[in-house]
Amino acid sequence: MTVSPMLDRRFREAAAAAGLLDVAYDLTDSPIGTLLVATTDRGVCRISFDPEPDRMTEELARAFGARVLRAAGPVEPVRRQLDEYFDGRRKQFELAVDLRPSAPCSRDVLRRLARVPHGEVTTYGALARAAGRPQAARAVGTVMNRNPIPIVLPCHRVIGANGSLVGYGGGLERKERLLKLEGALDNTLL
Amino acid sequence: MAALHPPPFEKFYEEHRAAVLGELRRLLGVQAAEDAYQETFLRALRGYDSLRHADNLHAWALTIARRVAADQHRRRDAEPEAPEPSIDTRPAYAELGELAGTLPRKERAAVVLRYGYDLSYAAIGAALGSSEQAARQAASAGVRRLRRRLGGADQQRSGRLSRPPTDKTRRMQ
Numbered sequence: 001m002t003v004s005p006m007l008d009r010r011f012r013e014a015a016a017a018a019g020l021l022d023v024a025y026d027l028t029d030s031p032i033g034t035l036l037v038a039t040t041d042r043g044v045c046r047i048s049f050d051p052e053p054d055r056m057t058e059e060l061a062r063a064f065g066a067r068v069l070r071a072a073g074p075v076e077p078v079r080r081q082l083d084e085y086f087d088g089r090r091k092q093f094e095l096a097v098d099l100r101p102s103a104p105c106s107r108d109v110l111r112r113l114a115r116v117p118h119g120e121v122t123t124y125g126a127l128a129r130a131a132g133r134p135q136a137a138r139a140v141g142t143v144m145n146r147n148p149i150p151i152v153l154p155c156h157r158v159i160g161a162n163g164s165l166v167g168y169g170g171g172l173e174r175k176e177r178l179l180k181l182e183g184a185l186d187n188t189l190l
Numbered sequence: 191m192a193a194l195h196p197p198p199f200e201k202f203y204e205e206h207r208a209a210v211l212g213e214l215r216r217l218l219g220v221q222a223a224e225d226a227y228q229e230t231f232l233r234a235l236r237g238y239d240s241l242r243h244a245d246n247l248h249a250w251a252l253t254i255a256r257r258v259a260a261d262q263h264r265r266r267d268a269e270p271e272a273p274e275p276s277i278d279t280r281p282a283y284a285e286l287g288e289l290a291g292t293l294p295r296k297e298r299a300a301v302v303l304r305y306g307y308d309l310s311y312a313a314i315g316a317a318l319g320s321s322e323q324a325a326r327q328a329a330s331a332g333v334r335r336l337r338r339r340l341g342g343a344d345q346q347r348s349g350r351l352s353r354p355p356t357d358k359t360r361r362m363q
Contacts, residue, residue, distance in 0.1 A: 001212035003227070008207070011228050020235040021199075057198035067238055068198040 012071040022065030024074035027051065031086050031181075032174045035151075039074045040064055043096030047149050049170035063101040082151065086181070091118040093152045102148065105133075109143045116157045119182045123161045145169050157184065196241045203231060206251040213252055217259035226262055230255045267295050290332060292339070297332030304329045 016024050023045065025038035036051030037044065038060055045064065048056055053070075060068045072079075077095070084090035097114075099107045112131045116122050122130075124144070125137040133139070144155040150170060156178040160166040168175035179185040196202065210230055214223035233254050241250075290298045304325075 001208045001215065003207050003211050007211075007224055007227060011231050014228055015232060015235055018232060018235075020232065054201070057200045061195075061198040065239070066196050066198055066241075067235055069200050069203065069235075 009072075012069060013073050015069055016071040016073045020067060021069050021071065021074075022067040023060045024069060024071040025056070025060065026070055026072045026075040026079070027053075028075070028079045028082065030082060032170070032177050035082070037075050037078050037082070038068075039078060040098045042098040042100075044078050044149055044152060045098040045100075047151055049150070049174065064098075078152075085151070088181070095152055097149055097152065099148070102146075105139075106143045106146070108132075109140055110147065110149075110153050113144070113147075113155060113158070114153050116154055118154075119184050121157050121159050121179070121184050124158055124166070125161055127158055141166070151178070154178075157182075194243065196238060196244045196247065199235060199238055202234070202238075202247055202251070206248055207231070209248065210251050210255045213255045214259060217256065218262060222262060226255070226258045229258045229262075233258065263299055267299055290336065293332050293335055296328045297335065300325050300328035301332035301336070 015021055019041065023038050023040055025036055025046070028035050028037055033049060034051065036046070036048040036053065036056055038046035038048075038056075046056070046060060057068045081090055081093050081095060085093070097110075099110060102110065109127065109131045112127060116127075123137075124140045125134075128134055128136040128140045131140070140158075144158050145167065147153055147155040147169060150156070156168060156175045165172055165175050165179075176185065207227075211223060211227055214226045214230065217223075218226055230251070234251060237254075290301045293301065
């Protein structure tokens with residue numbers, strides 16, 4: 001018995017509207033590939049590159065609860081702001097984030113990261129100092145690597161003290177694309 | 191071995207939605223199955239948190255579907271008659287629901303399910319919690335009672351239901 005797309009969508013949206021979901025997620029296209037975007041009732045909780053939905057729903061269920069369902073409605077505001085960002089029409093995201101699964105010290109660093117403005121870069125060491133842990137540059141690197149909400153929490157704006165891009169959870173190529181998009185890299189140097 | 195945790199709801203939903211819709215169509219007909227489908231999975235979501243393990247999720251999903259179908263029948267029986275709209279755009283089951291509104295509960299349900307929803311007697315029996323034979327008897331008793339009550343000139347002319355045959359009621363004759 002095939003469930004029609006309309007019937008399917010109606011249920012997914014009803015479930016979200018009824019507030020019965022721990023996590024709503026959807027896939028969205030972007031210039032740096034398909035993204036999986038997930039939200040809870042508190043805000044955006046996950047953005048994933050090269051998503052494998054089965055693995056992601058397991059991960060989200062472990063972190064937030066088993067009621068994980070693909071539903072476009074709750075994700076729509078995030079999708080819209082991402083589109084605007086990639087179109088160059090948005091310099092700052094106005095989105096609540098849900099960082100509950102992150103350790104408190106990681107959360108501090110990620111909140112600090114959120115303040116690094118569009119078009120600028122900082123370094124792992126500077127971010128460690130800003131977070132009040134000047135010795136923790138390497139730990140900050142780990143937090144960036146595990147950033148659950150890349151792009152919105154701009155870990156691509158964190159580079160090495162010598163100016164090298166160092167690394168990126170979504171691959172260095174994407175980091176470069178994002179920084180170029182923001183005009184933070186001199187294109188001729190790359 | 192018992193699976194430890196229920197899977198993400200998305201996985202549960204994808205695995206069981208076809209079987210649930212099939213069961214609901216069997217019990218309620220294509221039209222009513224759509225509403226019941228929403229209700230079934232919304233109820234499943236409400237109960238999903240309290241699941242302790244992932245055993246028999248298929249049976250669990252179908253159990254909810256059957257309860258929803260049974261509730262739909264109960265609700266349909268309890269619904270007060272709606273005021274008549276000026277233009278009759280109602281589907282057959284709505285017209286029949288009013289026509290059969292004064293029948294005893296079981297007869298009414300059997301008549302409406304049989305002639306309004308085109309359900310088989312087996313499905314009607316399942317929905318009413320009785321046998322196929324009992325469902326057939328209830329439907330035919332209901333039709334007889336309607337004929338007696340509606341009476342009048344039409345009945346004398348046709349010897350059948352008093353209303354002139356329309357698309358909606360022709361199948362009853």
